[in-house]
Amino acid sequence: MDRIRIVGGNRLNGTIPISGAKNATLPLMIASLLTEETLTLENVPRLRDVAQLVxxxxxxxxxxxVKGKRYGQDPLAGQTIHLTAGAIVDTVAPYDLVSKMRASFWVIGPLVARMGEARVSLPGGCAIGxxxxxxxxxxxxxxxxxxxLDQGYVIAKAPxxxxxxxxxxxxxxxGATHTLLMAACLADGTTVLNNAAREPEVGDLANCLIKMGADIxxxxxxxxxxxxxESLHGATHSVLPDRIEAGTYAMAVAMTGGEVMLKNGRADLLQSALDTLRDAGVTITETNEGISVARNGTALKPVDIETxxxxxxxxxxxxxxxxxxTKADGVSRITETIFENRFMHVQELARLGADIQLDGQSAIVTGxxxxxxxxxxxxDLRASVxxxxxGLVADGETIVNRVYHLDRGFERLEEKxxxxxxxxxxxSA
Structure with missing residues (x-):
């Protein structure tokens, strides 16, 4: 099993291209089930989850x-994929496939909408609740x-x-917003979804569905x-840039110091996180090229957050x-409100010398x-990164084991x- 070796202490300087968003790519790929025609997706990241969903x-x-790479093309540039569901040959999504990736459960919406039936295994994915x-x-x-429900499967029928x-x-x-949005596109009549998720990835899916002929x-x-x-048609759609990847690299630069341009990053997709970094003493500049992140010599200030x-x-x-x-000058409180059991990284950070105490849904971090x-x-995926x-600032060598989690959501992280x-x-093992 692969591992990642890091020797800390280097500042980060340069440019990091931001890949297409994994959390947008997966529902966009699933939307191909809604039409007999070809759905072409551009700026698709090369990730294990994408390969699994294929x-x-x-x-x-x-x-x-997959569209072939042109000579001289940056290997970090997104790929173009063509998905054609001319005929649905099986409406069963088996346990051995769905258990490996939670998002694959979302096929239940398009399948029952187009075919009138679906049998989908209950999902798996990261162990975060x-x-x-x-x-x-x-x-x-x-x-x-x-x-x-039958033997671990959800059976949906609408003949x-x-x-x-x-x-x-x-x-x-x-996830439920993605699924019901897709299903409603082929439903008879008007569907109204209230208290729907407003995440940019939901909007990206909706915009693609509109290109496919949906009325949203x-x-x-x-x-x-x-x-x-009654039906949707094919379309071409470019996946929006990954706000989580951009935020992750912004925090890496904030941690190490230096200055990095997050090429193609969109500040409007993660304004709350960028504002939090500014509060911590990091310089964030929005440009036509992307997001510039810099910290040169200033100490990190502690900031409280709530997800x-x-x-x-x-x-x-x-x-x-x-x-x-963990490197801020003071004490911060981090409160997790979305997922239970999403503090499993605490004990691993403690192995590196972090001072973190858990208090219910909150973690008290003393720099x-x-x-x-x-x-x-x-x-899990986010804990891994x-x-x-x-490790980028830790003294000496850090070895991160079980990095297959990273490969699910970060494209060529070590290269970038x-x-x-x-x-x-x-x-490599």
């Missing part, structure tokens, strides 16, 4: 093609689907098609109105910010003068960081 969609009969599927089920039932309905999410759920209003708000169509749905501070940047606060390199174990950030001066390398 396999899952192939199981349903989706043809997949239960993340139940009750909102998916309630929403599809509101649209007329008959839902049952006469889904019907437009009004559904109010009892709590904000990005309220994009970017908490109320989505979808007038169902919230967009436009608040993202839960997917909580672990990275905690790593940053230390020095972190020291040590072997650490990645527990928090250990990398800490080493280009900017970090001493970091992958060690």
């Amino acid at each position: 396999h899952i969609l192939g199981n349903h009969g989706v043809d997949y093609a 239960t993340r139940p599927v009750d909102l998916f089920i309630e929403g599809l039932e509101a649209m007329g689907a008959d839902i049952s 006469d098609g889904l019907k437009g309905a009004e559904y109010t999410f009892p709590k904000i759920s990005v 209003s309220g994009v970017g708000t908490s109320t989505l109105v979808i007038k169902g169509k 919230e749905p967009f436009p608040g501070f993202p839960t997917d940047l909580q672990a990275q910010f905690m790593a940053l606060m 230390v003068d020095e972190l020291k390199g040590a072997p650490v174990m990645a527990t 928090s250990l990398v950030i800490a 960081l080493s280009r900017c001066g970090a001493t970091i390398e992958r060690i």
Whole structure:
């Protein structure tokens, strides 16, 4: 199993290209199930989760093609993929596939909308809480689907098609919003989704669906109105840049010092996180090229945060910010409100010398003068990269084990960081 070796102490200077967003790419790929025609996605990151979803969609009969790289093209540039679901050959998403990636459960919406039935295994993914599927089920039932559970599978049936309905999410759920939004595009009548997630990735999916012929209003708000169509057509869509990747590298620069241009990063997608970094003493400059992040000699100030749905501070940047606060001059409180059990990185950061105490949903982080390199174990995707950030300033060598988590969500992380001066390398087993 691969590991990542880091020798801390180097400042970061240069340019890091921001990849297409993983959290947008996955629902966009699943949207290909809604049409017989080809959906072309540009700026797709090369990630393990993308490859896994290709396999899952192939199981349903989706043809997949990757546009070849041109001579001289930057290997970090996004890829273009073509997805064609001319005929759905299987409406079953089996446990051995779905259990490896939670987002693959979202196929239930397009499948039951287009085919009138779906049998999808209950999901897997990162071990950061239960993340139940009750909102998916309630929403599809509101649209007329008959839902049952059998031996770990959710079985959805709508032989006469889904019907437009009004559904109010009892709590904000990005995954359920993606799923019901896709399903509603082929429902008979108008669907209104209240208290829908406002994350940029939801808006990116909606904009792609509109290109495919869907009638959607309220994009970017908490109320989505979808007038169902008999069918959708093909389209070409470029995936928006990854705000979590941009925020992660911004925190890495804040940690090490130096100055890095996050090329193609969009500040409007992570304004809350950037404002928090400014409060910590980091210089953030928005330009036409992207986001410039710099810290030159100033001490990091402690900042309290609480994770919230967009436009608040993202839960997917909580672990990275905690790593940053281990070097702040004072005490910060980090409160996690989205997922339970998302503090598994605390004990691994402590192995590097961090001073962190847990208090219910909060972590109390007291900055230390020095972190020291040590072997650490990645527990989930975002926790993994928090250990990398800490390793960039730790004295000596840090070995991050179980880096397959990183490969699920960060494209060529060690290459991007080493280009900017970090001493970091992958060690293959």
